[in-house]
Amino acid sequence: MPSVPVLPPCDLLVVGGGINGAGIARDAAGRGLRVVLCEQDDLAQHTSSASTKLIHGGLRYLEHREFGLVRKALQERELLLRLAPHIIRPLRFVVPHDAAQRPAWLIRAGLFLYDHLARRRLLPASGAIRLAGHPAGAVLKPGFRRAFVYSDGWVDDARLVVLNALDAFEHGARIMTRTRCCDLERGPDGWLATLQLAGGGQARLHARVLVNATGPWAAGFARLAAAPSVVGPRLAAAPLVAGSRLAATPSAIGLRLATTAPEAGGLRLVKGSHIVVRRLFDHPYAYLFQNPDGRIVFAMPFQRDFTLIGTTDVDYDGDPALVAIDGDEERYLCEMASRYFARPVTPDDIVWRFSGVRALLDDGEAAAALSRDYRLAYDAGPGRAPLLNVWGGKITTYRRLAEEALAMLLPRFDNAGPAWTATRPLPGGDLGLPAVLADVPDFEAFLECFRQRHRWLPDALSERYCRLYGSRADRMIGAARSMAALGRELVPGLYEAEARYLVEHEWAASADDILWRRTKLGLHCLRGDAERLDAWLRARRQQPAAEVQRG
Structure with a gap:
């Protein structure tokens, strides 16, 4: 043997x-x-790829008096915005006021706490707006006249x-x-x-x-x-x-x-599901919707052409590897979004759906209220x-x-070094600038410099590369100085140079790894595209290997 x-x-x-x-x-x-x-x-x-894709303090956790958690999360939000400004960025949320839900004074009090529980330098404070004439009001039902606004962060979780x-x-x-x-x-x-x-x-x-x-x-x-x-x-x-x-x-x-x-005194497995539909609005704001069951649902800009809606909270007792959204969850998310948007959202509008299982500390509360x-x-x-x-x-x-x-x-361990992750950007997060983290590096300035260096790249592709790879976008492109040098377009928006980079440097081994976790280009794929990409990956593995081998 x-x-x-x-x-x-x-x-x-x-x-x-x-x-x-x-x-x-x-x-x-x-x-x-x-x-x-x-x-x-x-x-x-x-x-970790099935989240609502937020770096946030958790505004709704204040209702459950989890002040310590919210403060800790707000402190981390401030740090992470500096450490990874290519994959984490500020996002302004609009909360339409529904008089039948939480009273205005309670929302104001919660937002005041949210603004002041931790030091806040990078994001604007909360406030109130009139929806008439505001970009966020144009797509809402006319019965919503005022709203509150606050800030958090969006993240590419995977x-x-x-x-x-x-x-x-x-x-x-x-x-x-x-x-x-x-x-x-x-x-x-x-x-x-x-x-x-x-x-x-x-x-x-x-x-x-x-x-x-x-x-x-x-x-x-x-x-x-x-x-x-x-x-x-x-x-x-x-x-x-x-x-x-x-x-x-x-x-x-x-x-x-x-x-x-x-x-831990018990863990509860809770399923959270999301749906993605074609873009419902053109402005950069996200929404937080309050619903009659006391829960909230987010509707956020997603990958330029789409809107992400979620999440649900459902107790789960199956195999976490096989989790999937069900029809009741799809209808729930559509109905809750349709309470606010002037144009109804229906299950037929869904272009992608995903679910994940969260292991939460079981304190006896309902699934949505678990810590x-x-x-x-x-x-x-x-x-x-x-x-x-x-x-x-x-x-x-x-x-x-x-x-x-x-x-x-x-x-x-006798030889371990000191804590260090609070001051070192994640790969690509320095945006090619000195690692001084007093403020968030200017992504727009970085993007403009990248475009000047690579005028041959379409603007949308430049932005996608900079968002995914930050200061390592040049490394991903390599010596290419023309679109032809990036290689064949394997699926819409994905060229061979990027696919090779993801295999050699980011452990990608399948079409799903590339299309749904590394890039989200699966949203733009047609029938058969993923199979063709898998075939390209298989053919590449059969070639004599000169690539970097990862552990």
Whole structure:
């Protein structure tokens, strides 16, 4: 029987390639620790690419008196706007006042708190407007006469994950996508993990510390990791543990463990779904709509030609890998949007829909009211290698979560460096300017300079490249000085140069990786385009490899 190869040992094995796992890997690698991140699927393939795509304090959390969470999130909002101004940008929200919902005084009080709970330098304060004559009022029903406005941030969520993983890699981390953690042995001085590799076969890895950042699978992974002497053989026989997946078949272990977090007092799995329709308005504002059930729905500009509407909050007890929007959710989102827009939104208008499963701390509230805060559970003791479990969390606070996680783990390491992620831009985020973070770099000035250097690029393509890659857009283009030099157009808007870059530098391996997580160009594809792109990727893999190999 062939022996299983052994990978170089590491200080930290992070299981889970969503935003929390990527953020922890980045922070740890930047402190000089030896880091391996493994993810069964693509980076951000599940929850972290299915968010409402906001960097925000969470205005509605004030109603649940989560002042600490909102303050922490607002502080992080300020930081992240500086650290990644290419993929995160300010967004102004309009809240039409509906006298049958929250009273005006309550909204004013909430917005006052939102403005002042944390230091705010980058975004304008909230205020009130009359909708008559205002751009945001033109597409609303005439019964809405006044509104409130406030600011938050928009983020390309999947790219945020990829950029954290990329920065971790550039600080020495090994990033192993499509790699399943299929067995664990816990010893007094570390963990022995068996990994099912992307290309087939297995490898073993010794890690001093194990981090469970598997999101909606975190509770099941924690129980399995806590007693490997009992479940080890079962893990090897059936893939119950994954970089981000438990068994697809509902079982006494799979779903029961996936919904109960031992140290966290319980996790609730909550499905959030969104729909995308053709653009409903031409102005740059987003909307927050209050609805009769007490919930809110956002309607936001999305990818220039579309409007994103969401989200729902539905308790979920299925396999998180198979989550999908249902007809009731589609109708709900259409009906809630249609209460406000003059032109009704119907299910026939939907051009894309997506769903994700959030693992939220279960405090006994209704799904929509569950806390979006996080909890870190550190499991260690004499003769027990450390295990750090990550419960809950939201995209906006991922960097703070990672910093707190490293503070817990640092006593295990003598040579780790200090905290650093609050002052270092993410890849491409410096926009080619000195890393002085007193203010957000001027994206429009950066875009204009890029266009001057590449006059041969269409304006829309220049903007897309700058939004996705920031100061690394030139690196992605390479030596090209004409459209022909970018190579063949593989699908609408995607040329070979960009596809090669995503494969070689961002772990893209399939059409879905490129079209829905790295670029969102899937919104513009026609029938058969994705299959043609997959065929191009397969043909490329069969060629003699001269490309950069990623961990």
